[in-house]
Amino acid sequence: MSTKLKGLLGGVVMSAMAVTAASAEDLVIFWAEWDPANFLQELVNEYEEETGVSVTVETTPWSDFQTKAFTEFNARGSAYDMIVGDSQWLGAASEGGHYVEMTDFFAKHNVGDVMAPATVKYYAEYPGNSGKFWSIPAEGDAVGWSYRTDWFEDPAEMKAFKAKYGYDLAPPATWAQLLDIAEFFHRPDEDRYGVAIYTDNSYDAMVMGVENAIFSYGAELGNFETYEVEGILNSPEAVQALEDYKKLYSYTPPGWAKTFFVENNQAITEGLAAMSMNYFAFFPALLNEATNPHAANTGFFANPAGPTGAQHAALGGQGISVVSYSDNQEESFAFLEWFIREDVQKRWAELGGYTAHAATLESEEFRQATPYNEAFYQTMFKVKDFWAVPEFAELLTAANQRLYPFIVGDEGTAQETLDALAADWAATFKKYGRTE
């Protein structure tokens, strides 16, 4: 072999080694395409500065997120080292063997106490109360409300409202007030409407919207430990909640039949509605004058209490998990150790991420940082979530098939709708052997 050829081969081997060494230090986090993912990329750039390990946040549109993530899982692919997955995925991803268990990591780093309790319960633990953990709460989120402060503070409107309803016009503290205010501002002749709510039944949008009512009315989706739903999901409180959600639909702008976060923010930016339901993660856009001409007149409030005084909200947000098929699990855990540090969580919040870190959340600095952080802080200690079982998507489909015709199509009654849904869910749990 000539010296020239030996040199060439040596160069190739050295290059291959260099590529291998570099790829071991490149971590990939998969998430949906939205602002928090951009904020996370900014944050992880600082990790690279500190450690030399580069981290890339790869994103895909929300509509494609679940399908793409599970396609990669099913293929046992190592394209992603970590994934910021939805809370509902916990059952499917943990039972399917796609997530690495983090129980030891939780114990070692005391994560259960460091993060807000509700976020640990819903983003990390599966099965419920099992003490087994699969994710680090990363992006806390919940459904809250935005509203037009200039409409609410208009003296003429305030006077007319007081005359009609007998109390002062202010951000609603109860669902009864929410309904009154929605009715009051609903003026189709003036192109002004009462409220914007979630109605899209493609995935979990409408169900999350309905959950806000159901949870605050003191009702539940079922017993998460025994999987019993009959008598719980179709309880009188849940029926009342669903009736009132439907009532809210009658105060929405025309064509409000396939709406989610984009449309609900548009309801405010286009001056259509007095109040709009949305995840807190989408509120930064409402304070940006470039995207919201009414930014100076936009306020925020937490999901109001129901008739019994119970006050809850549907959980959004995601936890960050290590993918079982990753070749860089050790490096991923090293990254997570850095990610849960208090100073990093503070920085995460500064950049715009919704931290689930309890101390950061409770700090005055965080609560005063934006007009919606206080409402977010209040909400994150009152959140409840959908079923996180592996068959969650089937439960969602059944819910969409039952709820949508009632809310949007005006078919049947709330009682009939929830009775039918309870029967569907009971059959699904039976099919998967969760009940007798």
Next chain:
Amino acid sequence: MTHSEPRAGQSAARGLNDKSIRNLFIFPTIAFLIIFNIFPLLFSLYTSFTDFRASTNAPANWVGLENYSYLLTNEFIWRNFTITAKYVLISVTGQVVVGFGLAMLLNRYMPFKGLITTLLLLPMMLSMAVVGLFWKLLYDPNFGIINHSLGLGKFEWLANPDMALWAVAITDIWMWSPFVMLLSLAGLSAVPKHLYEAAEIDRAGTFYTFFRITLPLVAPILMIAIIFRTMEAFKTFDLAYILSSQPTTELIAIRLYKMAFLEWQTGLSSAFAYIVLVMVVGITMIYVKYLNKVKER
């Protein structure tokens, strides 16, 4: 050495023989078909008899005909089939009426006929997703041009469960009538002119000429257009998915997608796909049989 060199040269000049060339073309194609068509087809047939879920590491269990019986007795699946049948009927009928009508109009002298034909063909050249998003704006009750032009006020096309399917079908008719028009135009231009002249001499009326000359002669090519459009309408996904979220517009392709890729019920969705396949093949066979009859006349 002196002998072998010319022989090698001859072989190179001859190149590959016919059999080798045939094999070179056929074997990769067969391998491709087996890997990407036959194997998935057989594998999905097998999974349709199991409770396999691609999202889990659990092994597939044989469940026999359980998936098929569940699907064929499920009220929501039947609703999806009914909606799809209604959609196919409205959409294909609309496309045939509009497409054939346009072809009749274009099958005569008119200025800028070529330009008009090209412009009429534009909708079918657009992407389904773009058309869906575009028509969503047109249907908007607040600022949509359709309500504005027709003076319908804030009429809700997509939010109204009874209207949503019609709205999707109208969009599909707008998009695909040009396809029917194109095929019909080809059929109409092939009708011998002397037949019309003979009919004129015999003082045959317009309707008589249409039903006795035009339609029978164009029928075979029109039938082909109907077969294509029925198959396409049967598997419509994107347009309905983008335009509406109503249960009244949940076509079988949408339900199948949700079952397979959101719920990850792989076994069940395979069975569903086979039921749809059998139905499409069955409908196509009926059409083809009718097409052959028409040709024989």
